[in-house]
Amino acid sequence: MNLKNKTILITGGASGIGLEAAKQFLTLGNKVIITGRNLLKLEEAKKAYPELTIIQSDAANPQDAIALFQKVEYLGRIDILYNNVGVMSGPLNLGVASAKHFEAAENEININYLGVIQLNNLFIEMLNV
Template structure:
Protein backbone atom coordinates (compact mmCIF):
# COMPACT_ATOMS: atom_id res chain seq x y z
CA UNK A 1 0.00 0.00 0.00
CA UNK A 2 1.31 3.41 -0.97
CA UNK A 3 0.96 5.75 2.02
CA UNK A 4 2.25 8.97 0.46
CA UNK A 5 -0.59 11.43 -0.04
CA UNK A 6 -3.05 9.34 1.94
CA UNK A 7 -5.18 10.99 4.63
CA UNK A 8 -5.00 9.01 7.86
CA UNK A 9 -7.19 9.36 10.95
CA UNK A 10 -5.48 8.14 14.14
CA UNK A 11 -7.55 7.76 17.31
CA UNK A 12 -5.64 8.31 20.53
CA UNK A 13 -3.05 10.16 18.47
CA UNK A 14 -1.94 12.89 20.87
CA UNK A 15 0.54 10.74 22.80
CA UNK A 16 2.31 7.38 22.90
CA UNK A 17 2.01 5.05 19.91
CA UNK A 18 -0.55 7.24 18.17
CA UNK A 19 1.63 10.35 18.32
CA UNK A 20 4.66 8.45 17.05
CA UNK A 21 2.53 7.08 14.22
CA UNK A 22 1.40 10.60 13.34
CA UNK A 23 5.04 11.73 13.26
CA UNK A 24 6.21 8.91 11.00
CA UNK A 25 3.22 9.11 8.67
CA UNK A 26 3.83 12.83 8.20
CA UNK A 27 7.48 12.13 7.43
CA UNK A 28 6.54 9.87 4.50
CA UNK A 29 4.16 12.41 3.02
CA UNK A 30 0.76 11.43 4.44
CA UNK A 31 -1.84 13.86 5.76
CA UNK A 32 -2.72 13.10 9.36
CA UNK A 33 -5.72 13.78 11.60
CA UNK A 34 -5.40 12.81 15.27
CA UNK A 35 -8.05 12.59 17.94
CA UNK A 36 -7.90 12.33 21.71
CA UNK A 37 -9.79 13.20 24.89
CA UNK A 38 -7.18 15.56 26.31
CA UNK A 39 -7.21 19.00 24.67
CA UNK A 40 -3.87 19.99 26.23
CA UNK A 41 -2.16 16.98 24.67
CA UNK A 42 -3.78 17.73 21.34
CA UNK A 43 -2.59 21.33 21.52
CA UNK A 44 0.93 20.15 22.30
CA UNK A 45 0.87 17.72 19.38
CA UNK A 46 -0.27 20.50 17.05
CA UNK A 47 2.47 22.78 18.36
CA UNK A 48 5.13 20.17 17.68
CA UNK A 49 3.76 19.28 14.23
CA UNK A 50 1.78 22.20 12.75
CA UNK A 51 0.71 20.09 9.75
CA UNK A 52 -1.36 17.87 12.03
CA UNK A 53 -5.12 18.30 12.16
CA UNK A 54 -6.33 17.72 15.74
CA UNK A 55 -9.90 17.01 16.84
CA UNK A 56 -11.01 16.42 20.41
CA UNK A 57 -13.09 13.23 20.50
CA UNK A 58 -13.77 10.28 22.81
CA UNK A 59 -14.23 6.98 20.95
CA UNK A 60 -16.35 5.60 23.80
CA UNK A 61 -19.08 8.19 23.22
CA UNK A 62 -21.50 7.76 20.33
CA UNK A 63 -22.16 11.49 20.03
CA UNK A 64 -18.43 12.22 19.81
CA UNK A 65 -18.01 9.59 17.10
CA UNK A 66 -20.79 11.09 15.01
CA UNK A 67 -19.39 14.61 15.45
CA UNK A 68 -15.94 13.33 14.46
CA UNK A 69 -17.32 11.72 11.31
CA UNK A 70 -19.03 14.98 10.36
CA UNK A 71 -15.85 17.03 10.86
CA UNK A 72 -13.72 14.56 8.91
CA UNK A 73 -16.27 14.55 6.08
CA UNK A 74 -16.12 18.35 5.95
CA UNK A 75 -12.33 18.12 5.69
CA UNK A 76 -12.61 15.91 2.62
CA UNK A 77 -12.63 12.45 4.17
CA UNK A 78 -9.92 9.90 4.87
CA UNK A 79 -8.23 6.95 3.15
CA UNK A 80 -7.10 5.11 6.31
CA UNK A 81 -8.73 4.73 9.72
CA UNK A 82 -6.20 3.74 12.38
CA UNK A 83 -8.04 2.53 15.50
CA UNK A 84 -5.22 3.08 17.98
CA UNK A 85 -7.04 4.41 21.08
CA UNK A 86 -6.94 2.01 24.02
CA UNK A 87 -7.21 1.99 27.80
CA UNK A 88 -6.12 -0.30 30.60
CA UNK A 89 -7.04 -0.35 34.29
CA UNK A 90 -4.79 -1.15 37.28
CA UNK A 91 -4.36 -4.85 38.16
CA UNK A 92 -7.13 -6.35 40.29
CA UNK A 93 -7.63 -9.84 41.72
CA UNK A 94 -10.77 -11.09 39.97
CA UNK A 95 -11.09 -13.90 42.52
CA UNK A 96 -11.98 -11.40 45.24
CA UNK A 97 -15.43 -9.78 44.87
CA UNK A 98 -15.18 -6.09 44.04
CA UNK A 99 -17.70 -3.66 42.54
CA UNK A 100 -14.93 -2.25 40.34
CA UNK A 101 -14.68 -5.48 38.31
CA UNK A 102 -17.74 -4.81 36.13
CA UNK A 103 -17.08 -1.06 36.00
CA UNK A 104 -13.52 -1.58 34.78
CA UNK A 105 -14.52 -4.29 32.32
CA UNK A 106 -17.26 -2.11 30.82
CA UNK A 107 -14.86 0.83 30.48
CA UNK A 108 -12.17 -1.21 28.72
CA UNK A 109 -14.70 -2.92 26.46
CA UNK A 110 -16.34 0.38 25.52
CA UNK A 111 -13.06 1.95 24.42
CA UNK A 112 -10.97 -0.99 23.20
CA UNK A 113 -13.67 -2.96 21.37
CA UNK A 114 -17.02 -1.22 20.95
CA UNK A 115 -15.35 2.10 20.13
CA UNK A 116 -13.61 0.45 17.18
CA UNK A 117 -16.84 -1.03 15.81
CA UNK A 118 -18.58 2.32 16.30
CA UNK A 119 -16.03 4.19 14.18
CA UNK A 120 -15.73 1.46 11.57
CA UNK A 121 -19.49 1.50 11.03
CA UNK A 122 -19.41 5.26 10.53
CA UNK A 123 -16.45 5.32 8.14
CA UNK A 124 -16.95 2.14 6.08
CA UNK A 125 -19.01 3.81 3.35
CA UNK A 126 -16.50 6.64 3.05
CA UNK A 127 -13.59 4.22 2.82
CA UNK A 128 -15.43 2.09 0.28
CA UNK A 129 -15.57 5.11 -2.01
CA UNK A 130 -11.75 5.21 -2.15
CA UNK A 131 -9.66 3.21 -4.60
CA UNK A 132 -7.05 2.28 -2.00
CA UNK A 133 -8.35 2.40 1.57
CA UNK A 134 -7.61 0.63 4.84
CA UNK A 135 -8.58 0.10 8.45
CA UNK A 136 -5.88 -0.66 11.02
CA UNK A 137 -6.95 -2.26 14.29
CA UNK A 138 -4.45 -2.52 17.13
CA UNK A 139 -4.90 -5.76 19.06
CA UNK A 140 -2.12 -7.14 21.27
CA UNK A 141 0.23 -9.96 22.13
CA UNK A 142 -2.38 -10.57 24.86
CA UNK A 143 -4.94 -11.61 22.24
CA UNK A 144 -2.93 -14.86 22.10
CA UNK A 145 -2.20 -15.38 25.80
CA UNK A 146 -4.10 -13.57 28.59
CA UNK A 147 -2.32 -11.56 31.26
CA UNK A 148 -3.24 -12.32 34.87
CA UNK A 149 -2.83 -8.65 35.73
CA UNK A 150 -4.71 -7.38 32.68
CA UNK A 151 -7.55 -9.86 32.37
CA UNK A 152 -10.29 -7.66 30.94
CA UNK A 153 -7.81 -5.79 28.75
CA UNK A 154 -6.72 -9.16 27.32
CA UNK A 155 -10.36 -10.07 26.73
CA UNK A 156 -11.06 -6.85 24.83
CA UNK A 157 -8.05 -7.38 22.58
CA UNK A 158 -9.05 -11.00 21.90
CA UNK A 159 -12.55 -9.83 20.97
CA UNK A 160 -11.04 -7.20 18.67
CA UNK A 161 -8.72 -9.75 17.05
CA UNK A 162 -11.65 -12.06 16.20
CA UNK A 163 -13.72 -9.11 14.96
CA UNK A 164 -10.82 -7.93 12.77
CA UNK A 165 -10.43 -11.32 11.10
CA UNK A 166 -14.19 -11.58 10.55
CA UNK A 167 -14.43 -8.06 9.14
CA UNK A 168 -11.63 -8.79 6.69
CA UNK A 169 -13.48 -11.85 5.38
CA UNK A 170 -16.86 -10.10 5.23
CA UNK A 171 -15.34 -7.33 3.11
CA UNK A 172 -13.64 -9.89 0.86
CA UNK A 173 -16.95 -11.68 0.30
CA UNK A 174 -18.74 -8.47 -0.74
CA UNK A 175 -15.72 -7.53 -2.91
CA UNK A 176 -14.87 -4.37 -0.97
CA UNK A 177 -11.52 -2.73 -1.70
CA UNK A 178 -10.87 -1.85 1.96
CA UNK A 179 -7.76 -3.55 3.35
CA UNK A 180 -7.97 -4.69 6.96
CA UNK A 181 -4.72 -4.69 8.93
CA UNK A 182 -4.16 -6.08 12.42
CA UNK A 183 -1.21 -4.72 14.42
CA UNK A 184 -0.08 -6.94 17.30
CA UNK A 185 2.33 -5.07 19.58
CA UNK A 186 4.27 -6.60 22.46
CA UNK A 187 4.75 -4.41 25.56
CA UNK A 188 5.45 -0.87 24.33
CA UNK A 189 7.12 1.86 26.40
CA UNK A 190 4.24 4.33 26.89
CA UNK A 191 2.49 6.08 29.78
CA UNK A 192 0.17 3.09 30.17
CA UNK A 193 3.11 0.73 30.84
CA UNK A 194 5.28 3.17 32.83
CA UNK A 195 5.06 1.14 36.04
CA UNK A 196 6.11 -2.11 34.36
CA UNK A 197 9.70 -3.32 34.54
CA UNK A 198 9.57 -6.07 31.92
CA UNK A 199 10.98 -5.92 28.39
CA UNK A 200 9.53 -3.12 26.25
CA UNK A 201 10.01 -1.79 22.75
CA UNK A 202 9.81 1.88 21.83
CA UNK A 203 6.83 3.39 19.99
CA UNK A 204 9.26 4.30 17.19
CA UNK A 205 10.19 0.64 16.69
CA UNK A 206 6.56 -0.43 16.65
CA UNK A 207 5.44 2.21 14.17
CA UNK A 208 8.39 1.51 11.87
CA UNK A 209 7.27 -2.13 11.73
CA UNK A 210 3.66 -1.04 11.18
CA UNK A 211 4.55 1.15 8.21
CA UNK A 212 6.70 -1.59 6.70
CA UNK A 213 3.79 -4.03 7.03
CA UNK A 214 1.33 -1.60 5.46
CA UNK A 215 3.62 -0.96 2.52
CA UNK A 216 3.95 -4.72 1.93
CA UNK A 217 0.20 -5.38 2.32
CA UNK A 218 1.01 -7.64 5.27
CA UNK A 219 -2.43 -7.85 6.84
CA UNK A 220 -1.30 -9.37 10.15
CA UNK A 221 1.63 -7.39 11.56
CA UNK A 222 3.29 -9.09 14.54
CA UNK A 223 6.09 -7.09 16.15
CA UNK A 224 8.86 -8.19 18.50
CA UNK A 225 7.84 -10.76 21.10
CA UNK A 226 4.40 -11.07 19.51
CA UNK A 227 6.05 -13.25 16.85
CA UNK A 228 7.53 -15.56 19.48
CA UNK A 229 4.37 -15.81 21.59
CA UNK A 230 2.29 -16.52 18.45
CA UNK A 231 4.44 -19.57 17.74
CA UNK A 232 4.71 -20.75 21.33
CA UNK A 233 1.00 -20.49 22.15
CA UNK A 234 0.24 -22.83 19.26
CA UNK A 235 2.74 -25.55 20.13
CA UNK A 236 3.78 -24.92 23.76
CA UNK A 237 0.81 -23.12 25.40
CA UNK A 238 1.99 -23.61 28.99
CA UNK A 239 5.39 -22.14 28.19
CA UNK A 240 3.76 -19.17 26.45
CA UNK A 241 1.47 -18.58 29.44
CA UNK A 242 4.43 -18.67 31.81
CA UNK A 243 6.40 -16.17 29.74
CA UNK A 244 3.49 -13.71 29.68
CA UNK A 245 2.73 -14.33 33.36
CA UNK A 246 5.97 -14.66 35.37
CA UNK A 247 5.81 -15.34 39.12
CA UNK A 248 6.04 -11.65 40.00
CA UNK A 249 2.71 -11.05 38.27
CA UNK A 250 1.07 -13.38 40.79
CA UNK A 251 2.61 -11.40 43.63
CA UNK A 252 1.21 -8.12 42.28
CA UNK A 253 -2.32 -9.52 42.60
CA UNK A 254 -1.82 -10.24 46.29
CA UNK A 255 -0.88 -6.65 47.15
Protein backbone atom coordinates (compact mmCIF):
# COMPACT_ATOMS: atom_id res chain seq x y z
CA MET A 1 0.00 0.00 0.00
CA ASN A 2 1.29 3.42 -0.93
CA LEU A 3 1.50 5.52 2.24
CA LYS A 4 2.73 8.74 0.64
CA ASN A 5 0.75 11.85 -0.20
CA LYS A 6 -2.33 10.64 1.67
CA THR A 7 -4.60 12.40 4.12
CA ILE A 8 -4.79 10.42 7.34
CA LEU A 9 -7.12 10.92 10.30
CA ILE A 10 -5.76 9.50 13.57
CA THR A 11 -8.13 9.31 16.54
CA GLY A 12 -6.38 9.52 19.89
CA GLY A 13 -3.45 11.10 18.11
CA ALA A 14 -2.23 13.60 20.69
CA SER A 15 0.03 11.20 22.58
CA GLY A 16 1.46 7.70 22.73
CA ILE A 17 1.10 5.38 19.76
CA GLY A 18 -1.21 7.82 17.96
CA LEU A 19 1.30 10.66 18.08
CA GLU A 20 4.14 8.38 17.04
CA ALA A 21 2.06 7.17 14.08
CA ALA A 22 1.33 10.80 13.18
CA LYS A 23 5.08 11.60 13.22
CA GLN A 24 5.85 8.60 11.02
CA PHE A 25 3.11 9.47 8.52
CA LEU A 26 4.31 13.09 8.39
CA THR A 27 7.84 11.97 7.53
CA LEU A 28 6.40 10.08 4.55
CA GLY A 29 4.86 13.28 3.20
CA ASN A 30 1.28 12.78 4.31
CA LYS A 31 -1.24 15.29 5.58
CA VAL A 32 -2.17 14.20 9.11
CA ILE A 33 -5.20 15.16 11.19
CA ILE A 34 -5.21 14.12 14.84
CA THR A 35 -8.11 14.11 17.26
CA GLY A 36 -8.50 13.74 20.98
CA ARG A 37 -10.51 14.95 23.95
CA ASN A 38 -7.72 16.92 25.56
CA LEU A 39 -7.24 20.24 23.76
CA LEU A 40 -4.04 20.99 25.69
CA LYS A 41 -2.42 17.75 24.47
CA LEU A 42 -3.58 18.47 20.92
CA GLU A 43 -2.08 21.96 21.07
CA GLU A 44 1.21 20.57 22.45
CA ALA A 45 1.37 18.10 19.55
CA LYS A 46 0.65 20.92 17.09
CA LYS A 47 3.40 23.03 18.65
CA ALA A 48 5.88 20.16 18.27
CA TYR A 49 4.67 19.31 14.75
CA PRO A 50 3.15 22.45 13.17
CA GLU A 51 2.13 20.59 9.99
CA LEU A 52 -0.47 18.62 11.98
CA THR A 53 -4.13 19.55 11.80
CA ILE A 54 -5.85 19.15 15.18
CA ILE A 55 -9.54 18.69 15.93
CA GLN A 56 -10.86 18.25 19.46
CA SER A 57 -13.32 15.37 19.55
CA ASP A 58 -14.56 12.75 22.02
CA ALA A 59 -14.94 9.33 20.40
CA ALA A 60 -17.55 8.33 22.99
CA ASN A 61 -19.81 11.24 22.06
CA PRO A 62 -21.98 10.60 18.96
CA GLN A 63 -22.46 14.35 18.38
CA ASP A 64 -18.68 14.86 18.43
CA ALA A 65 -18.27 12.06 15.88
CA ILE A 66 -20.73 13.76 13.52
CA ALA A 67 -19.05 17.14 14.04
CA LEU A 68 -15.65 15.53 13.37
CA PHE A 69 -16.94 14.07 10.11
CA GLN A 70 -18.33 17.46 9.06
CA LYS A 71 -15.04 19.23 9.85
CA VAL A 72 -13.02 16.65 7.94
CA GLU A 73 -15.45 16.84 5.03
CA TYR A 74 -15.02 20.63 5.01
CA LEU A 75 -11.22 20.17 4.84
CA GLY A 76 -11.60 17.82 1.87
CA ARG A 77 -11.48 14.11 2.47
CA ILE A 78 -9.33 11.44 4.06
CA ASP A 79 -7.68 8.41 2.54
CA ILE A 80 -7.06 6.54 5.78
CA LEU A 81 -8.95 6.40 9.09
CA TYR A 82 -6.55 5.23 11.81
CA ASN A 83 -8.75 4.32 14.79
CA ASN A 84 -6.24 4.57 17.59
CA VAL A 85 -8.47 5.95 20.34
CA GLY A 86 -8.81 3.77 23.39
CA VAL A 87 -8.93 3.74 27.16
CA MET A 88 -8.35 1.15 29.83
CA SER A 89 -9.75 1.63 33.29
CA GLY A 90 -7.42 -0.85 34.91
CA PRO A 91 -8.00 -4.18 36.54
CA LEU A 92 -11.41 -4.78 38.02
CA ASN A 93 -11.95 -6.67 41.23
CA LEU A 94 -14.39 -9.26 39.91
CA GLY A 95 -15.40 -10.26 43.41
CA VAL A 96 -16.74 -6.80 44.17
CA ALA A 97 -19.24 -5.37 41.70
CA SER A 98 -20.03 -1.70 42.07
CA ALA A 99 -21.50 1.22 40.17
CA LYS A 100 -17.93 2.49 39.69
CA HIS A 101 -16.95 -0.76 37.93
CA PHE A 102 -20.02 -0.60 35.72
CA GLU A 103 -19.31 3.04 34.77
CA ALA A 104 -15.70 2.20 33.94
CA ALA A 105 -16.74 -0.74 31.76
CA GLU A 106 -19.43 1.34 30.06
CA ASN A 107 -16.90 4.10 29.33
CA GLU A 108 -14.47 1.58 27.77
CA ILE A 109 -17.23 0.11 25.59
CA ASN A 110 -18.40 3.55 24.48
CA ILE A 111 -14.91 4.65 23.46
CA ASN A 112 -13.08 1.48 22.42
CA TYR A 113 -15.93 -0.25 20.63
CA LEU A 114 -19.00 1.88 19.89
CA GLY A 115 -16.98 5.02 19.12
CA VAL A 116 -14.86 3.15 16.59
CA ILE A 117 -17.94 1.63 14.94
CA GLN A 118 -19.61 5.04 14.69
CA LEU A 119 -16.53 6.61 13.09
CA ASN A 120 -16.21 3.72 10.65
CA ASN A 121 -19.86 4.11 9.68
CA LEU A 122 -19.52 7.86 9.20
CA PHE A 123 -16.32 7.76 7.14
CA ILE A 124 -16.84 4.57 5.09
CA GLU A 125 -18.29 6.35 2.07
CA MET A 126 -15.48 8.89 2.06
CA LEU A 127 -12.90 6.11 2.21
CA ASN A 128 -14.50 4.18 -0.68
CA VAL A 129 -14.41 7.07 -3.13
